[in-house]
Each structure stands twice: as structure tokens, then as C-alpha cells.
Amino acid sequence: MRLLGTAQKIYSSVNHCFNYRNKVFFSSSAYDINLTVRGVSLQNYIKQLEQEYEDASKGNNFALKTRVHELQPLIQILQERKAIVDNITNLQDLLNEKDDDIKKLAEEEKVTFEKTLATVDEKLLDAVLPPDKDDECRSMVLEVNAGVGGQEAMLFASELFEMYSTFAEHQGWETQIADYTTTDLGGIRHGSLLINGSDVFRYFKHEAGVHRVQRIPTTEKAGRIHTSTVSVLALPQPSEIDISIENKDLKIETKRASGAGGQHVNTTDSAVRITHLPTGISVECQVDRSQIKNRQIAMIKLRALLYQREMESQVEKSQTMRKSQVRSNFRNEKIRTYNFPQDRVTDHRLQGCTVHNLRGFLQGNDALRDLINKLDYNLKVETLLSFVDNKQK
Known part of the structure; x- marks a missing residue:
């Protein structure tokens, strides 16, 4: 008691x-x-x-x-x-x-x-920690482009594209291939992926930049390590309210699809090319047998590119560039190195950040998610410190 x-x-x-x-x-x-x-x-x-x-x-x-x-x-x-x-x-x-x-x-x-x-x-x-309003975007376009390194760069571009596709699938997001240009050896010159889901841009914006791969190509007889690059672009997909596109500003052309496709190839004008006349930006799509579907996908890509152009224009006019805007980062600066002989992945934006088991990392599992979470936190901290510094001046 x-x-x-x-x-x-x-x-x-x-x-x-x-x-x-x-x-x-x-x-x-x-x-x-x-x-x-x-x-x-x-x-x-x-x-x-x-x-x-x-x-x-x-x-x-x-x-x-x-x-x-x-x-x-x-x-x-x-x-x-x-x-x-x-x-x-x-x-x-x-x-x-x-x-x-x-x-x-x-x-x-x-x-x-x-x-x-x-x-x-x-x-x-x-x-x-200051939020990035673009993180609320639930739809985006992810582009992977082979850079320096010839066939080796194209092969690695294919591996990165597969890694991101698998990662999106593990996160429960919807994906759709918008463009996928292959090579004879199984690589890709260019690939575009439409992704929809919660927090998609918050994750993928940290992947934008130049990725470097170091490994011995299968065709290398002397056993020398080659260095190749792949560039990744992450574009938030705005709504039609954000980007207004008038029909009079569009030039829409159709042509017959090229490449693999059996009897469908060169039989129907399903491939679509859309040019935005005021800016001169052109996009193409031929991934679907339906011309209507290809046109829809091409419009999504065009709207994202116009949004990107507008955002970059605003950044150029701004006196201070926000570090959290990854898409406006310098494209010629590598953000990550994949070293196959040493079985490691090193992200150059985080001090001492090295992940081992490279092939496991390329499977697009928790290792990639954990690294992106570290990058996200680090970027928010840097932005916060910039705000604090400005407030104290």
C-alpha cells in the first residue's frame, strides 16, 4: 500500500x-x-x-x-x-x-x-533539416547513358539500368521502360525508365551524375584494367500545372520503328518524334506497337525535359546554388566508382564511404538503399549548415 x-x-x-x-x-x-x-x-x-x-x-x-x-x-x-x-x-x-x-x-x-x-x-x-520540395514528386524519369569507354561503357550502362530497375521493383514502385537502345554485345547506349511511387525522386536524385567503372574487359588479353563512365540523369516529372505545353508549339512526326521486332518492324508508323518548337527540344519513342502509347510516353519525357530546363534556368539566375539540387550538379564530376578487381564501391560524396561486395551491390538491394539514405542525410545536413550560416550573417 x-x-x-x-x-x-x-x-x-x-x-x-x-x-x-x-x-x-x-x-x-x-x-x-x-x-x-x-x-x-x-x-x-x-x-x-x-x-x-x-x-x-x-x-x-x-x-x-x-x-x-x-x-x-x-x-x-x-x-x-x-x-x-x-x-x-x-x-x-x-x-x-x-x-x-x-x-x-x-x-x-x-x-x-x-x-x-x-x-x-x-x-x-x-x-x-530542410526538406526538398521536389522530394514530394511521385513520378520521375531516370536516364542512363553510356559515356567514355566504348563497348565496356555500354555494358556497364546496361548493368546500372538493371540495378535501378530491380531497386525500384524491391521498393514497390511502378516502372515502365520509355527507351532502351541496345548494342550487339548486350550493352545499351541509352535507357530511360519511368518510375512512379512514394519518395521516388528523394532516392534517385542522389544517383544523378557520372558513375565510373574500373575492371578488366572480357576482350582484354593483356589483363589491363580499363576505366569507363556512365552518366545518370534523374528528372522529377511535373504535373501539367507546372509545365504548360500548347499543341501549336509541337511538331509531331511518325515513322516506322527500327530494330528488333519481327513482322511489326517497317509495317506500321508507330514510332513517334515530338519537337517542342520554342526550345528545339526533341524526343522519340518506339518501344510500343501503339503509336498512341508511344506518343504518351514521348510527351512525358518532353514535359520532364522542359521542367529540367526551367529549373536549370532558375538555378543559373540564383546567387547561391542549393547543393540539394542534385540534378544541377556538375556532370563532369564523378560521384561513384565501381572497382571490380578490388570488389568495392566508393561514393566520393561521403568521406570514407566504401561498400564491399560489388556484385551484391549491383543487385539493387538494401546496400543501395542504405547508401542513398546516407547521401540524403548528408545533403540535408549540408543544406542546413548553409541555412544556419546565412541566418547568422
């Missing part, structure tokens, strides 16, 4: 704290927000965001209301954190009790609250 009474006494104290969680009882510096990222304190930045939320809450225009909505998750976490700190500080009297039973239960409660506080601080860091 005595323990029950003790527990009830602690419960009353804790419940009292939650009822008055927005009231500051007294400050405890030991539980102040002390988040640091790469040695940079986020305390002042978080305070600035709190003040920004308070100021925006007083406005009525659309921009301020939008900002309030964006900051709301962060504010909720801060309120949750304050409630936990209040509970910890209000246990202080019980921790000083002479009654050992009360003191023991109070210490157990304190440990529980501190564990919860650590979890909330992890949520707080995630909430502070």
Missing part, C-alpha cells in the same frame, strides 16, 4: 506538469536544447525558427500561412520536448525525498523521461 501511495504521488506530480506544460516552472540548463551538427550549434537557429513561427502566426496572407504550416511540425516537437523537461524538473523534490521508495521511483521516472527526451531530440533534428 505504501508503494501504491508513492506511485500515486509521483503520478500526480507528473500529471500536474502535463496540465501546465506551456508554463515555465524553472530553467534547467542540463536539459536545454544542445543540438550540434558537425560542431555547429543549432540552438540559436531553432530560436530564430520559433520567432519566425510566432511572427508568421500573426499574419493573414497566404505566404505567412504557408510558412506557419511548414514550421508546425517543428513547433509541436518543441512543445513535446518542453513538456518532458518540465516533468523531469518537477521530479526534483521527489529525488530529494528521504523516503527511499519515493526516491527510487522518482529516479526510475527520471530515466524514462530522459530516454524519451533523447528520442524527441532525434525527431527535432529531423524536423530542423
